[in-house]
Amino acid sequence: MLTCENEKELALRARNMRCHIIRMLEAAGSGHTGGSLSIVEIMALLYFKHMNIRPQEPRWPDRDRFVLSKGHAAPGLYAALCEAGFFPEDELKTLRKLGTRLQGHPDCKKVPGIDMSTGSLGQGLSAANGMALGLRLSGKAARVYTTLGDGESEEGQIWEAAMTAVHYKLDNLTAFLDHNGLQIDGDVTKVKSMLNPGARFQAFGWNVLYADGHNLRQLDAAIELAKQTKGVPTMIIAKTIKGKGVSFAEDKAEWHGVAPKADEAVQAIEEIMAGGCK
Amino acid sequence: MEKLSEMKAIRAAYGEALVALGAENKRVVVLDADLSHATMTLNFSRQYPKRFFNAGIAEANMVCMAAGLSTMGFVPFCSSFAIFGAGRAYEQVRNSVAYPHFNVKLAMTHAGITLGEDGGSHQAIEDMALMRVIPGMTVVVPCDANETKKAVFAAATINGPVYLRLARPATRVFEQNMSFTLGKANVMRSGTDIVLFACGIMVATAMECAAALSQHGISVAVVNIHTVKPIDRVCVLKWAQRCKRVVTMEEHSVIGGLGDAVSDVLLGNGNFAFTKIGVQDRFGQSGKPEMLLAEYGLDTAGSLARIKTLLG
Known part of the structure; x- marks a missing residue:
């Protein structure tokens, strides 16, 4: 259960993360705005409530793991890591620039707090399965979290991994589907009929939960339920809005892989701040 | 100097070497993609069932699972036929294993034309090329059963991805005491x-x-x-x-x-x-x-x- 205080704090974190995302993307001049903004509440709940992590000891063996399978949402992950204290805020300006640790897609060799290099779609869920198996084999109680895209789920390997997680009864794995309904070429139902992803994962044997991906209380309840579920992995279908929080980017496929220009960034920050914490 | 003796399949030696390695190194885990009877990882799966994972006929998935296991400090050996392990799962090897320089060993059998009757679809003639071009990848091609065993143990001693190219047929076994150091001809x-x-x-x-x-x-x-x-x-x-x-x-x-x-x-x-x-x-x-x-x-x-x- 989220207390009002928790909720306020998380909403503030989410607001800060959205500002980080806009500022780093503007400074970079390129990158993925829409899908970074849509995962913010998921990231806020993981990094500021549920995940057992130590920013001062990023490789702490008993930590919970996170895999950003939809690696192009890297700014969303960097925003959370910076906000959690894994690296200084100043570094966000280096995103995508020569010599930076903040590569266009997450690089676990460079950035403290990143457990898996991702970016090539479809591979993260398999890696998360490997981590969950490894935790079990090591007798560790830690959990693995991963965030997938709905467009990403057109990759066949997602379904290979979906079978694997159920086969090995990976109840220490919680996955989120960032179901924002859009991919680069447009609507996910028009590009490749990604209809009813929840029913699909359910048919594969997953415990499937649904939440408004921007509603902290709903997401929190789903994550809690997943922790209590035994014998099967959990998929939280998070209905989200691509570009959430920025009016001109919301629900627009064109904002998949475009960074805001200076004037757009100013407007975006204003809107995000005005959105405030409910 | 060179004395040729018995014949033995390199993949058989691989199966035996894995069991021996598994006995002395508890962090060694083995993954296969439904070919454990052919790649000879079956021996390991019987000896150490908890450390064996069948990924099913899903080689890409297998390679990324191994990547995940390696982040937990395990030393995964992945096996399938070379055409699938190096070919089908190429981009997974590149991006999920080699790019983060994970400690995953890719031991792929039935490489080359001596796979035989199954034909050209299954005969990897390009796997060395595919693996050589990846930065940081070590590529090892043992000549016989003894060298295979030494290569398996040597691969486990270095931290990073290794591709072991293993042949199917029985081949001549050279002297047991031939030295073996990775990178030294x-x-x-x-x-x-x-x-x-x-x-x-x-x-x-x-x-x-x-x-x-x-x-x-x-x-x-x-x-x-x-x-x-x-x-x-x-x-x-x-x-x-x-x-x-x-x-x-x-x-x-x-x-x-x-x-x-x-x-x-x-x-x-x-x-x-x-x-x-x-x-x-x-x-x-x-x-x-x-x-x-x-x-x-x-x-x-x-x-x-x-x-x-x-x-x-």
Whole structure:
């Protein structure tokens, strides 16, 4: 259960993360705005409530793991890591620039707090399965979290991994589907009929939960339920809005892989701040 | 010096080596993609069922699972046929294993045309090329059962991705006490007229060629390049400069494999007569392994014919 205080704090974190995302993307001049903004509440709940992590000891063996399978949402992950204290805020300006640790897609060799290099779609869920198996084999109680895209789920390997997680009864794995309904070429139902992803994962044997991906209380309840579920992995279908929080980017496929220009960034920050914490 | 004895399949040696390694290193885990009876990981799965994971017929998934396991401090050995492990799962190997330089060992069997009857669809003639081109990847091609066992243990001692290319058929077993150090070539035989650089099952063929040529007063050196990457530059240069006539022998395409690795070393370092014995830019096909080797010019007779072009 989220207390009002928790909720306020998380909403503030989410607001800060959205500002980080806009500022780093503007400074970079390129990158993925829409899908970074849509995962913010998921990231806020993981990094500021549920995940057992130590920013001062990023490789702490008993930590919970996170895999950003939809690696192009890297700014969303960097925003959370910076906000959690894994690296200084100043570094966000280096995103995508020569010599930076903040590569266009997450690089676990460079950035403290990143457990898996991702970016090539479809591979993260398999890696998360490997981590969950490894935790079990090591007798560790830690959990693995991963965030997938709905467009990403057109990759066949997602379904290979979906079978694997159920086969090995990976109840220490919680996955989120960032179901924002859009991919680069447009609507996910028009590009490749990604209809009813929840029913699909359910048919594969997953415990499937649904939440408004921007509603902290709903997401929190789903994550809690997943922790209590035994014998099967959990998929939280998070209905989200691509570009959430920025009016001109919301629900627009064109904002998949475009960074805001200076004037757009100013407007975006204003809107995000005005959105405030409910 | 070189005494040829029994015949033994390299993949059988791989299966035994995994069990032995698993006994002494509890962090070793093994993954297969429904081919454990063929890759011989079955032995390990019976001995250490908790440390064995069948990924199902899903090689891409297997490679990324291994990546995840390696982040937990385990040392995963992944096995399938070379065509699937290096071919189908190529991009997973590149991005989920090699790019983060994870400690995953890719031991792929049934490489090359000697896979035999299943035919060209299953015969990986390009896997060395695919793996060589990946930064930080170590590529090892053992020549016999003994070397396979040593290679498996050696692969587990280094931190980083290793591709082990393993053949299907029974091959000649050289002496047990042959040394094995990753990255250091083994001189199997000294000579001054011509040097044969070989890897995998072609090492035995090179030895036969050398024996036949010595009957005609030709002094042939044979160097076993078991580690194709990083290649032993010092050894390659030394023997090439001594003999001036250079032949590479591999059961792989002549594009991107051992031949190219050796020519890269020699480029700009002298004048050499040079020829590459290997699959000449064509696909494999069905047939018995020995018939295929003859068809593709990789048996002793075919190899000798090509070697003789350098002897004038």
